[in-house]
Amino acid sequence: MNLSISKLLAKSGLQSLIFLIxxxxxxxxxxxxxxxxxxxxxxxxxxxxxxxxxxxxVLIIVIALLCCIARTRKMxxxxxxxAGWARVFLVVGMISIALWFMPxxxxxxxxxxxxxxTAFILGERDIKLYVGLPxxxxxxxxxxxxxxxxxxxx
Amino acid sequence: xLLDAFNALMDIWVLVAAIVGIVTGIIIGAIPGxxxxxxxxxxxxxxxxxxxxxxxxxxxxxxQGAIFGGSISAILLNVPGTPSSAxxxxxxxxMAKRGEGGRALRIALYASVAGxxxxxxxLIVLAEPLASMALNFGPxxxxxxxxxxxxxxxxxxxxxxxxxALMVLLGVFAGIVGLDPIEGTPRFTFDSFAMENxxxxxxxxxxxxxxxxxxxxxxxxxxxxxxxMDIPEILPSKVRFIDMWRMRATLLWSSLIGTFVGILPGxxxxxxxxxxxxxxxxxxxQPNKFGEGADEGVAAPEAANNAVTGGALIxxxxxxxxxxxVTAVILGAFMLQGLAPGPFLFRDYGIEVYAIFExxxxxxxxxxxxxxxxxxxxxxVIRIQPxxxxxxxxxxALLGAFSxxxxxxxxxxxxxxxxxxxxxxxxGFPLPPLLIGLILGTPLEQSVxxxxxxxxxxxxxxxxxxxxxxxxxxxxxxxxxxxxxxVFKNKRHQGSSDV
Numbered sequence: 001m002n003l004s005i006s007k008l009l010a011k012s013g014l015q016s017l018i019f020l021i022x023x024x025x026x027x028x029x030x031x032x033x034x035x036x037x038x039x040x041x042x043x044x045x046x047x048x049x050x051x052x053x054x055x056x057x058v059l060i061i062v063i064a065l066l067c068c069i070a071r072t073r074k075m076x077x078x079x080x081x082x083a084g085w086a087r088v089f090l091v092v093g094m095i096s097i098a099l100w101f102m103p104x105x106x107x108x109x110x111x112x113x114x115x116x117x118t119a120f121i122l123g124e125r126d127i128k129l130y131v132g133l134p135x136x137x138x139x140x141x142x143x144x145x146x147x148x149x150x151x152x153x154x
Numbered sequence: 155x156l157l158d159a160f161n162a163l164m165d166i167w168v169l170v171a172a173i174v175g176i177v178t179g180i181i182i183g184a185i186p187g188x189x190x191x192x193x194x195x196x197x198x199x200x201x202x203x204x205x206x207x208x209x210x211x212x213x214x215x216x217x218q219g220a221i222f223g224g225s226i227s228a229i230l231l232n233v234p235g236t237p238s239s240a241x242x243x244x245x246x247x248x249m250a251k252r253g254e255g256g257r258a259l260r261i262a263l264y265a266s267v268a269g270x271x272x273x274x275x276x277l278i279v280l281a282e283p284l285a286s287m288a289l290n291f292g293p294x295x296x297x298x299x300x301x302x303x304x305x306x307x308x309x310x311x312x313x314x315x316x317x318x319a320l321m322v323l324l325g326v327f328a329g330i331v332g333l334d335p336i337e338g339t340p341r342f343t344f345d346s347f348a349m350e351n352x353x354x355x356x357x358x359x360x361x362x363x364x365x366x367x368x369x370x371x372x373x374x375x376x377x378x379x380x381x382x383m384d385i386p387e388i389l390p391s392k393v394r395f396i397d398m399w400r401m402r403a404t405l406l407w408s409s410l411i412g413t414f415v416g417i418l419p420g421x422x423x424x425x426x427x428x429x430x431x432x433x434x435x436x437x438x439x440q441p442n443k444f445g446e447g448a449d450e451g452v453a454a455p456e457a458a459n460n461a462v463t464g465g466a467l468i469x470x471x472x473x474x475x476x477x478x479x480v481t482a483v484i485l486g487a488f489m490l491q492g493l494a495p496g497p498f499l500f501r502d503y504g505i506e507v508y509a510i511f512e513x514x515x516x517x518x519x520x521x522x523x524x525x526x527x528x529x530x531x532x533x534x535v536i537r538i539q540p541x542x543x544x545x546x547x548x549x550x551a552l553l554g555a556f557s558x559x560x561x562x563x564x565x566x567x568x569x570x571x572x573x574x575x576x577x578x579x580x581x582g583f584p585l586p587p588l589l590i591g592l593i594l595g596t597p598l599e600q601s602v603x604x605x606x607x608x609x610x611x612x613x614x615x616x617x618x619x620x621x622x623x624x625x626x627x628x629x630x631x632x633x634x635x636x637x638x639x640x641v642f643k644n645k646r647h648q649g650s651s652d653v
Contacts, residue, residue, distance in 0.1 A: 015581045015582065018578070018581050019320075022324065029327075032342075036342045037339065037342070039337075040337070046606075047611065049337050052603065053327070053342075056323055056326050056595075060320065060323045067316045067320060077580070084372070084374065088576065091372055092369070095548075096569065099562060099569070102562060103562065107556070110552075111548075111553075114548055114549070114552070115545035115548055118372070118545040121375075122544060122545075124541040134545050137545070137546050137549055141550065145199070149202060151199070151556070151560065152560055
């Protein structure tokens, strides 16, 4: 028994993790269904606003578990290098900070910082190309959007 | 109607839009990793202030151009710019290695145009009658049809069926967030007023197809320069009309396959490209030349993958059911222009729709002109480094998401969709079923509930309608065919492993 569990864990990777996350979130969704979906019962109806989400969430749980079982025979996609994940999380974090401050610092500055950090993390080390090029593109896009497409950017 | 639509095309901005779209498409399509889906999703904000005909012409021009652009890197570098160009790479790259890259690209271009024109004529002939028929559909028929479309994606979309089913359900659930389509009560909004609009299609699209590509590139960062790639010398060459005429049967069969496989939801253009390649090889008098640089080995997949354009637009425009990820994005663009795809589109906006069809046919002329002019320039575009390209895509993704409703909430949604898309692509899950699930989820729920509410929960409403019953029978046939294909493949696999 212990051997089979350890074999299963050895084969597990990103896909198994995603199946698990989906199953857990769908389970949480089912638990939250009554609080997150209000139903005003004007005459009892089985086909209210909770009817369809309930079916979809149950199906997600069932299929995620079936996927998990089907995967036990195969090797999963490996989680990958820590450095790769760190680069992705760094840019996601940077975009989140830029979005948080965008209403006060504006689209031009926020998008320039995001693009510049992305270029640097992607391996650009020439200052003209990781500062100058993103600044130029951010300026072109911002002014093009504001004056050409009349989009009221922050 | 066709004449009125032609008159509507007589606008310089339509021509400008077609040219800009085609040129942008060829350049973007040539860059490996940037497909037409991402290109169209990022360009949608540019079309907000444009009238519907030039706006959609521009986006369809990008689609046409990107499919041909994808064959440039496939032929010259053996790196398909789009997945559907993988079949073109087999013989195209073999030709390029002996200096016939120019000839291969010309054949690819002419075959692309032939496939596109054929499928557009089929689109013009079939779309309106299909839409007129769908006007008679009630909730039960629509529910059966949408269920059929989602099932076809799961069964025949390629890849692991359980994974595809999970992605469809995830998409359908994403569509549930927001106001209930019948009672109007908020669902899974966590008391956020902004979330009552639900997850908007364009920010989710931009996240799934553009932002996730940036994250993937960050994850897989490689130190090697793309400029170091060895591009074979392109010797002067010519392709005469008679050379293409000799391949007329191949072009016709490939266009037929592309168009009719394109009509089926979720299959995309890769499968018909390989089907056409196999058929051309089977029909050829010299099948041994395939793989070593046969003209028909380039023409067949290119005609097929371009013919998918018109085919996939038939269910998208007539029924509101997108055929693949690209047509799902185009469907989003139609909706933003106020032209809601579905049975009423042809009745309410017939002139605009036929003008777009005609523009799609006529844009074959600039496609040939700019395709011939640009393929030598596109060779240099292939050398653009990801570290210069992807920061620009990030800025455009931020703008694209914001510009839909001028709301930062949509940018957060785009970022979330981008990260989810990255996780799913990294794990090998297909994204088109998720996207089509998101688009069809709400109308499916609405139709199912309306049908059940009107029949007081009696399922007879599905059996008593001839149309719904026919669609259910077709669904059952698809399940049987899919199971039979699996059994056949397993037996063949076992047979080959026994040998």
